[in-house]
Amino acid sequence: MPSPWMEQLNESQREVVAHGQGPLIVVAGAGTGKTLTIAGRVAHLIEGGVAPERILLLTFTRRAAREMLSRAARLTQRPTPGNVWGGTFHAVANRLLRAYGRPLGIQPDFTVMDQADAADLMNLIREELGLSERERRFPRKDTLAAVYSRTVNAGRRLAEVVEADFPWCREEVDGIRSVFRRYARRKREHNVLDYDDLLLYWRALAAGQGLGSRLTRLFDHVLVDEYQDTNTLQADILSHLCGPTGNITVVGDDAQAIYSFRSATVRNILEFPQRYAGARIVRLEQNYRSTRPILAAANAVIELSPERHVKTLWSERPGDRSPLLMTCLDEADQSDAVCRRVLEHRERGVPLHGQAVLFRAAHHSDLLEIELARRNIPFVKYGGLKFLEAAHVKDAVALLRILENPFDAVSWFRTLQLIDGVGPAAARRLVEWLGVRRGDAPVPPGPSPVLRLLAPGTPGPPSPPDVRSQLEALGAALADCAGEGVPPAAQVERIRRFLAPVFERTYSHPAERLRDLEQLEQLASRSPSRARFITDLTLDPPSSTGDLAGPPSLDEDYLILSTIHSAKGLEWDVVHVIHAADGMIPSDMATGGPEEIEEERRLLYVALTRARNDLYVYFPLRYYRRPRGHEDAHSYAQLSRFLIPATVRSRFESRVAPLAEELIDEPLQDEDQLSSAGHRAVEMSLARLWEG
DNA sequence: CATTTATAAATTTTT
DNA sequence: TTTATAAATG
Numbered sequence: 044m045p046s047p048w049m050e051q052l053n054e055s056q057r058e059v060v061a062h063g064q065g066p067l068i069v070v071a072g073a074g075t076g077k078t079l080t081i082a083g084r085v086a087h088l089i090e091g092g093v094a095p096e097r098i099l100l101l102t103f104t105r106r107a108a109r110e111m112l113s114r115a116a117r118l119t120q121r122p123t124p125g126n127v128w129g130g131t132f133h134a135v136a137n138r139l140l141r142a143y144g145r146p147l148g149i150q151p152d153f154t155v156m157d158q159a160d161a162a163d164l165m166n167l168i169r170e171e172l173g174l175s176e177r178e179r180r181f182p183r184k185d186t187l188a189a190v191y192s193r194t195v196n197a198g199r200r201l202a203e204v205v206e207a208d209f210p211w212c213r214e215e216v217d218g219i220r221s222v223f224r225r226y227a228r229r230k231r232e233h234n235v236l237d238y239d240d241l242l243l244y245w246r247a248l249a250a251g252q253g254l255g256s257r258l259t260r261l262f263d264h265v266l267v268d269e270y271q272d273t274n275t276l277q278a279d280i281l282s283h284l285c286g287p288t289g290n291i292t293v294v295g296d297d298a299q300a301i302y303s304f305r306s307a308t309v310r311n312i313l314e315f316p317q318r319y320a321g322a323r324i325v326r327l328e329q330n331y332r333s334t335r336p337i338l339a340a341a342n343a344v345i346e347l348s349p350e351r352h353v354k355t356l357w358s359e360r361p362g363d364r365s366p367l368l369m370t371c372l373d374e375a376d377q378s379d380a381v382c383r384r385v386l387e388h389r390e391r392g393v394p395l396h397g398q399a400v401l402f403r404a405a406h407h408s409d410l411l412e413i414e415l416a417r418r419n420i421p422f423v424k425y426g427g428l429k430f431l432e433a434a435h436v437k438d439a440v441a442l443l444r445i446l447e448n449p450f451d452a453v454s455w456f457r458t459l460q461l462i463d464g465v466g467p468a469a470a471r472r473l474v475e476w477l478g479v480r481r482g483d484a485p486v487p488p489g490p491s492p493v494l495r496l497l498a499p500g501t502p503g504p505p506s507p508p509d510v511r512s513q514l515e516a517l518g519a520a521l522a523d524c525a526g527e528g529v530p531p532a533a534q535v536e537r538i539r540r541f542l543a544p545v546f547e548r549t550y551s552h553p554a555e556r557l558r559d560l561e562q563l564e565q566l567a568s569r570s571p572s573r574a575r576f577i578t579d580l581t582l583d584p585p586s587s588t589g590d591l592a593g594p595p596s597l598d599e600d601y602l603i604l605s606t607i608h609s610a611k612g613l614e615w616d617v618v619h620v621i622h623a624a625d626g627m628i629p630s631d632m633a634t635g636g637p638e639e640i641e642e643e644r645r646l647l648y649v650a651l652t653r654a655r656n657d658l659y660v661y662f663p664l665r666y667y668r669r670p671r672g673h674e675d676a677h678s679y680a681q682l683s684r685f686l687i688p689a690t691v692r693s694r695f696e697s698r699v700a701p702l703a704e705e706l707i708d709e710p711l712q713d714e715d716q717l718s719s720a721g722h723r724a725v726e727m728s729l730a731r732l733w734e735g
Numbered sequence: 736c737a738t739t740t741a742t743a744a745a746t747t748t749t750t
Numbered sequence: 751t752t753t754a755t756a757a758a759t760g
C-alpha cells in the first residue's frame with residue numbers, strides 16, 4: 044500500500060524505500076536525492092509498523108541525522124519519527140556504552156577525549172618513558188595519535204601501518220608500541236575513552252563480549268549513510284549488529300570517498316555484496332541537483348580516475364551556463380573576483396546563504412575572509428574550526444572535565460600547570476599526591492576525595508606559599524562549581540573568573556581569550572547538564588563560526604565558507620571553488636602515492652558536484668611566500684592537474700582576470716616586468732584598502 | 736634541579 | 751599561532 048508521498052520518488056528511489064527484509068546497498072551518486080530516499084525509507088518502515096526506537100540511522104554528522112529524521116517526520120505527517128536512534132557512530136556508541144558498558148568494565152560516567160587530548164596523553168607517556176630525550180628523535184605527539192588511530196580503525200598490525208603510512212618512524216616501532224601499551228592502560232585507570240575506544244568497545248559489545256545477544260536484537264533495521272567513508276572497525280560493528288542476512292541498508296558513492304586519512308576504505312562498499320550474500324543493489328543515477336553543463340564538467344573530472352565508478356550520472360536540468368574557470372593573478376585578485384561574483388549573484392536574486400566558497404584546507408580562506416570583512420559581506424565558516432583546540436579553551440574544558448571525572452589525570456596535569464611556579468615536574472608530583480587513579484575500584488560516594496583535598500584549609504603537599512594560595516583558589520573554584528544544581532553556564536562563568544588572572548599572566552591578548560570563554564558559556568547555556576555539555580563538545584563540536592555566534596539571527600543573510608570535507612552532502616545554487624592550483628588540490632601534503640592523489644581528485648569532484656546552477660573555479664597564477672622573506676618572494680603555480688586534460692578543460696569556459704592577462708602575455712622573460720606586475724598587484728590590493 | 740625565557744621551526748582534511 | 755629545543759635563571 045504505497046503512501047501518497049511516494050509519488051514524488053523515481054523508480055529506483057521507490058525501490059529503496061519499499062525494500063523489505065535483508066541487506067540492501069544503494070549506490071547513490073552526488074545529488075541523486077539520497078537524503079530524501081533515506082528519509083523515505085525510515086518513514087516507510089515506521090508506517091509499516093516498525094517501532095521507531097528499533098531503527099538505527101548512522102550518519103556522518105549529527106546535522107545529517109537531524110535533517111533526515113525531520114524529513115521523515117514531514118513525510119509521515121507525525122510530529123516526530125518517535126525515538127529513532129540517529130547520529131554518528133561515535134555518538135551512538137557513547138549512548139550505548141553508558142547504558143550497557145558495565146560488563147566490559149566501563150564505568151558509565153566515563154569521559155570522552157578528542158584526538159588532541161589523546162595526543163596530550165601520548166606526550167605525557169612519551170616523556171615518562173624517556174623517549175623524548177634520546178639522540179634519535181622520536182615521533183611527536185600528533186604523529187603518535189595518528190598512528191594509533193589508524194592502526195585501530197583499520198585493524199592492521201602496527202608494524203604494517205607504520206611501514207605503509209609512516210615510513211619515517213619505522214625505526215621506532217618498539218618505542219611506539221610501549222607508548223601505546225601504557226596509553227591503553229592509563230585510559231582505563233582514568234576512566235576515559237578516546238574516539239577509537241568508543242568504536243572498539245561497541246564492537247566488543249556487539250560481538251557478544253558482555254551482553255551481545257541483547258544488543259544484536261536492539262535494532263530491527265540499521266541504515267548507514269556515507270558508507271564509502273566508513274572504516275573496517277565500523278564495518279565490523281555493523282556486521283555484528285545485523286548478521287549476514289540482517290536488515291541493513293547502506294548508502295554510499297565510491298566516487299566520493301574522501302576520508303582514507305581516517306582509515307575509511309572503499310573496500311567496504313565494494314565488498315558489501317560478498318559480505319552480505321544476496322544483497323540487493325540499487326543505483327541512483329539521476330541527478331536532480333546540477334545543471335547539465337556542471338554535471339558534465341564533474342563527470343569529466345572523475346572519469347579520469349583509473350578506478351572504476353560503475354555509474355554515469357545524468358541530469359534533466361538544462362542550463363545555458365558552462366562552469367567558469369577563472370585565472371587570477373594572485374590570491375588577492377582571486378579574493379576580489381570571488382567577492383564581485385558573489386555580489387553579482389546576490390543582485391540577481393541569489394541570497395548569500397545560497398552561495399558557498401569551497402577550499403581544500405581551512406586556512407585557504409584567510410585572505411578571502413579579510414576581504415569579505417572589509418566589504419561588509421557577512422559569512423559563516425564551516426570546518427577547520429580550531430575553537431576547542433585553542434589553548435585557553437582547553438584550559439577551561441579541562442576544569443570542567445575534572446569536575447565530571449576527578450580521575451582524569453590529563454586534565455589535572457594541564458590545570459595544575461596553570462599555577463605560577465608549577466611546571467610539568469611539580470604537576471606530576473601533585474597528580475601523584477592527589478591520588479588521581481581509579482583502578483577498578485568503584486567511586487566512593489560523597490564529594491570527591493580530590494575536591495576535599497583542594498578545599499581551603501586542608502593541608503597540602505610541601506610547596507611554596509604562593510603556590511599554596513593558588514591551589515586554594517583553584518579548589519575554591521572547583522568547589523563552587525561542584526555545588527548542587529549549579530547550571531553548566533554558571534560553572535563556566537565561575538571557571539572564567541578563576542582563569543582571568545591566569546590569562547593576564549600567561550597570554551599576550553587575555554581579553555580576546557576571555558571573550559572566547561564567554562562563547563563557551565553561551566554554548567553551555569544550551570546544555571541541560573555538565574556531563575552532556577562535555578560529551579557534546581567532544582562528540583559534536585561546534586562545526587561553524589555560526590555555531591559560536593550565540594542565538595542565530597535568522598533574518599541575517601550570510602555567505603558560506605567551507606572546507607570541501609565539511610561540504611560533504613550539502614548543496615548550493617552557486618558554488619565558488621578557490622585555489623584550484625597544484626599543491627592546493629591536490630594538497631602538497633597528499634602527493635605521497637597514487638592512492639592519495641586519487642583521493643584528492645575525488646575531493647575536487649565532491650566540490651564541483653555541490654553546485655546547482657552556477658559553478659566557478661578560481662586559479663591564482665602566483666603565490667607570495669609567507670612570512671620570512673621581506674621582499675616579495677613569489678612562485679608561480681600550476682593549474683590543478685585534475686583540470687588540465689582537454690576533456691576537462693573543454694567543459695569549462697576559461698576566463699583570465701585582467702591583471703593576470705598581462706602576466707600571461709609577457710611571460711617569464713623579463714624579471715622587471717614580472718616584479719612590476721607584482722608591485723602593481725600589491726598596490727591594487729592596497730588601494731582597495733583605502734578607496735572604494 | 737625545576738622553571739622560565741628565548742629561539743627556531745612547522746603548519747590537511749575530522750569523529 | 752603553536753610547539754619543540756636550548757640557554758638562562760631562581
